[in-house]
Amino acid sequence: MSTDKSTATPESLNFIEEIVEADLASGKHRHILTRFPPEPNGYLHIGHAKSICLNFGLAQKYGGKTNLRFDDTNPVTEETEYVDSILDDVRWLGFEPANIFYASDYFDQLYAWAIQLIRDGKAYVDFSSPATIADMKGTPTEPGTDSPYRNTSPEENLTLFEKMKAGAFPDGHCVLRARIDMASPNMHMRDPILYRIKHAHHHRTGDKWNIYPMYDWAHGQSDCIEGITHSICTLEFIPHRELYNWLIEQLNIPAPVPHQYEFARLNLTYTVMSKRKLLQLVRENHVRGWDDPRMPTISAYRRKGYTPESIRNFAQRIGVAKRENLIELSLLEFFIREDLNKKAQRRFAVLDPLKVVITNYPEDQVEWLETDNNPEDEHAGKRQLAFSRELYIERDDFMENPPPKYFRLSPGSMVRLKSAFIIKCDSVVKDDSGNITALHCTYFPESRSGQDTSGLKTQGVIHWLSASNAKQAEVRLYDRLFRVEDPAAEEDFKQTINPDSLHIVENAMIEPALAEVSTGETFQFTRLGYFCVDPDSTPERIVFNRTVTLKDTWAKEKTKSV
């Protein structure tokens, strides 16, 4: 459904769309081909979602295609488990790659090209130690120095490289370097390493290779092989672009060659996004796994109850630019509320039950009252709610000494039980320690929802459950994982972990209608928030995750008065 707004306002393009349109208009490219190139060494996060939406979105908008390419050039960090999860996540977001490729598909071609470079005197085998190579690299303000191996003849280099490939040398014994410029102001041009020796098992090529290409010697070349037109990556790769272009030039690839463009990665408040930090959270058990709903991974958002639409809308809204940014989490939450408000059926659940006895209601009577499944969706239908003498309400929907503007129950006050009756609180029942254990109320039979002739008015409307009909469930309430807006900026981000990021309600009360649900189903618990059925659920025990709370202006009001 396209709104008038999107078509009426003149369309503004992000800088990459402008480039694409210019390239299409000039005839440089007839079709575009983008790629999403994750390294399969971890789970995808919301920052990757931005890149996925950008790359696939561009292709959809301009009639092109997008490849998924696993950048698997480092066998010691990469695993098939990650490959599978990445593909799942891309598809869940709603995108289907035109092709699924692996950088390792191109190892033979890369090797052949390396030989070409050596023959042309543009690459050499260096036996210097890692420390020596680092020393010779110089510093950003001082030029580097030439390696003693820099002028080895192409013939000898060919032999040496052959031996590297054949496994004649142990790990780290030597490397293949491009012969460029040890005095370049760009550190990446100071004879970068192209191949290193790793006698490691690769998740796809097995034990075939003893040498593996570095990122710079795989990425642009893979782009060439696939015919990528626009190779889009994040800002920190800007210094690599000169090398990206240089390596392509040396290979005499026919035009048009791919071009690298860079955009600013996504940062979210109260979130860390680096794979290293996320891995740490998992390894050190600060969370229950990669898909723990407190994580910013795509699989975690899915488990938490986020929809693909909400994430795509979010990605669209935050835009694409080259400026460092820190997006407020509230924007992401806005999009999931917006989506779920239209889609999620409403149900009653009481997380912290307080018993209410309707003293003027017959002991054994149960009546069924009708309520909307979703007031935002006329096609969502209705359901029946059991009403009886003993009910549960939310404990914080009652206050013995209410502050001003408190619309809920308090001694002597009245409140509407949603879709049911108005009740009045007559007395409070306490145990020996003074804890409130129940409320005695009376109801007004003529105030029945939809046929109210009582003439009574209440400001407050609360949800409730018939005690004898309610079932139990586990409900997991999540809060932000970090206490500070930008945990990555801290000396130690783990010091800012929020100790209360997970609150488990073992015995929440739910409508009987919620007893039969399946994993992934999403509901709005009226007045509480959106909740999603967790895969930990069993037929005996349903587990819900809170996706996001509802906006709560009363909570805000409370903090104001304090």
Added chain:
RNA sequence: UGGGCCAUGGUGUAAUGGUAACACAGCAGAUUUUGGUUCUGUUAUUCAGGGUUCGAGUCCUUGUGGCCCAACCA
């Protein structure tokens, strides 16, 4: 401090030399049998100095500030 990238409300993103706009957040109100939703109103922005121009967020220049680059990671 060698090189590079960037600078617009609280947060993001537009405005392509011609009235600084959109979304979120905030605030106020209306509606509401969810303190939800919806609707209305509202606060608040061009890093600084100089220059070009009838006119500059935009072009030039000098500063300032932030980020990136010295992994056999990607």
